[in-house]
Amino acid sequence: MADKINKARRNFLFGAVRRFRKEDPDQPIAATADTVDVIREANAAYVDGRWEEARDGYKEYIQSDKNDADVRYRLGVSLYRLGMYRQAKLEFERCLRLDREYRDAFLYLGLTMVRLERPEKAVPLWKRYFNTNAIPVQRELNLQVGLMESGVADPPEEVAESVEQAIAQCGTAIG
Structure with missing residues (x-):
């Protein structure tokens, strides 16, 4: 999942802010590190079948990246396993909109x-x-x-x- 973070796009969008703050553009971005940790923990919960933890982690991650089909799919499976079928349906449909x-x-x-x-x-x-x-x-x-x-x-x-x-x-x- 860490590979999916588009650093070039993020650097372009936040470049002006970094120049104003005189930050080094090659330094790691804290928000990216946070999202990597969130997705790592959510994936571990998913693999272990801890569906509530996985759901919560994926929901948190989606706040920063709404266009990740893998996360949408795994959130859908987590919701399905929790018996939340209507919400799962929405996530699977969103996943398929992102990746047909x-x-x-x-x-x-x-x-x-x-x-x-x-x-x-x-x-x-x-x-x-x-x-x-x-x-x-x-x-x-x-x-x-x-x-x-x-x-x-x-x-x-x-x-x-x-x-x-x-x-x-x-x-x-x-x-």
């Missing part, structure tokens, strides 16, 4: 739609998901899409649980 090809966002946005009892909205989203490193998820999505399209789908709760189990089998293959 973010495949895991399609997966979780579809799953969120199922949790919101709108499984018909999941079908076109899951059709856009493709991950050869997550074969159990691909199989489960294909099965669920086929059942939904043929009108014999399970109740939304069971669909969501089946997809979540497939995601759990894949571990790190899903961001």
Whole structure:
């Protein structure tokens, strides 16, 4: 995540302030260091499954960078895991506005739609998901899409649980 900070743009925007203050433009910027620490802690919480801490860290980071698709996605997953499906939906949609090809966002946005009892909205989203490193998820999505399209789908709760189990089998293959 630290690599995503655009120092050239930041230096351009704050260059006049630094010249006025007679600061060295090559020195590290304190706000950047703060955001790196925030994102590092949020990512650690995310990996450990401490969803509330991850959510709080990502929300704090977003105050300084609203256009980071990875952070939007991870915030969405954190919200999803906390059962905050409407908020998760918004974050996955924001992620996809920033990066139209973010495949895991399609997966979780579809799953969120199922949790919101709108499984018909999941079908076109899951059709856009493709991950050869997550074969159990691909199989489960294909099965669920086929059942939904043929009108014999399970109740939304069971669909969501089946997809979540497939995601759990894949571990790190899903961001």
